[in-house]
Amino acid sequence: MKEVCVLRIGHRPERDQRVTTHVGLTARALGAKGMYLASDDSGVKNSVEDVAKRWGGSFFVENNVSWKKCISEWKKSGGIVVHLTMYGLKLTDVEENIREHDKILIVVGAEKVPGDLYELADYNISVTSQPHSEISSLALVMDHLFEGTTLNLDFPDSEIKIIPCEHGKRFES
Numbered sequence: 001m002k003e004v005c006v007l008r009i010g011h012r013p014e015r016d017q018r019v020t021t022h023v024g025l026t027a028r029a030l031g032a033k034g035m036y037l038a039s040d041d042s043g044v045k046n047s048v049e050d051v052a053k054r055w056g057g058s059f060f061v062e063n064n065v066s067w068k069k070c071i072s073e074w075k076k077s078g079g080i081v082v083h084l085t086m087y088g089l090k091l092t093d094v095e096e097n098i099r100e101h102d103k104i105l106i107v108v109g110a111e112k113v114p115g116d117l118y119e120l121a122d123y124n125i126s127v128t129s130q131p132h133s134e135i136s137s138l139a140l141v142m143d144h145l146f147e148g149t150t151l152n153l154d155f156p157d158s159e160i161k162i163i164p165c166e167h168g169k170r171f172e173s
C-alpha cells in the first residue's frame with residue numbers, strides 16, 4: 001500500500017483545533033500513516049492519537065515540525081509532495097501521474113500558505129477551482145489516489161469496532 005502522510009501548515013491553536021483534528025482523523029480513516037503538524041499544539045496531537053489508540057491501527061501525529069525541513073526530508077527519502085490548493089492543476093488531470101508514486105506527502109493549509117510552498121511542491125492540485133475546505137479536499141484526493149480501496153480498511157488492535165447495520169448502532173468492544 002502507498003505510504004501517504006499529511007503535513008498541516010498554518011494551524012492557529014486558538015481557532016483551528018477542531019478543523020486540524022478532523023484533518024488528522026480523515027487522513028487516518030482513509031489510509032494515511034500519520035500527520036505532521038507545523039505548529040505547536042499538543043492538544044491536537046493528543047486527541048487524534050487518543051482516537052487512534054481506541055479505534056486501532058498505528059497513526060502518528062508529529063507536533064511542531066518545521067514545514068520546510070519536513071518537505072526536504074520527505075523528498076530526500078524518495079517521496080513526492082502534493083500541495084492542495086484551489087489555484088492548482090485539476091485533480092482529474094494529474095491523478096494518474098501522482099498514482100505512479102508510492103510515497104506521497106499531502107500538504108494542506110489553514111491561513112494563507114507561504115509563497116515558496118508552490119515551488120517546493122511537486123504538484124499543486126485543486127479539487128474544483130472553488131474555495132472550500134482542507135478536510136473535503138483531503139478526503140477527495142485520498143479517495144482518488146487510493147481509488148476507493150481504503151474505504152473499508154481494517155484497523156487492528158482496536159478497543160472498539162463498529163458492526164455495520166441497517167438501522168441503529170452495533171459495535172463490539
Ligand SMILES: C[S@@+](CC[C@H](N)C(=O)[O-])C[C@H]1O[C@@H](n2cnc3c(N)ncnc32)[C@H](O)[C@@H]1O
Pocket residue numbers: 083084085086087107108109110111112113125126127128129130131132133134135137
Ligand atoms: C480554508 S482554505 C484557506 C485558504 C487561504 N485563504 C489561502 O488563500 O491560501 C484552507 C486549505 O483548504 C484547502 N483547499 C481549499 N479549497 C481547496 C480546493 N478547491 N482545492 C484544493 N484544496 C483546497 C487548501 O489546502 C487550503 O490551504
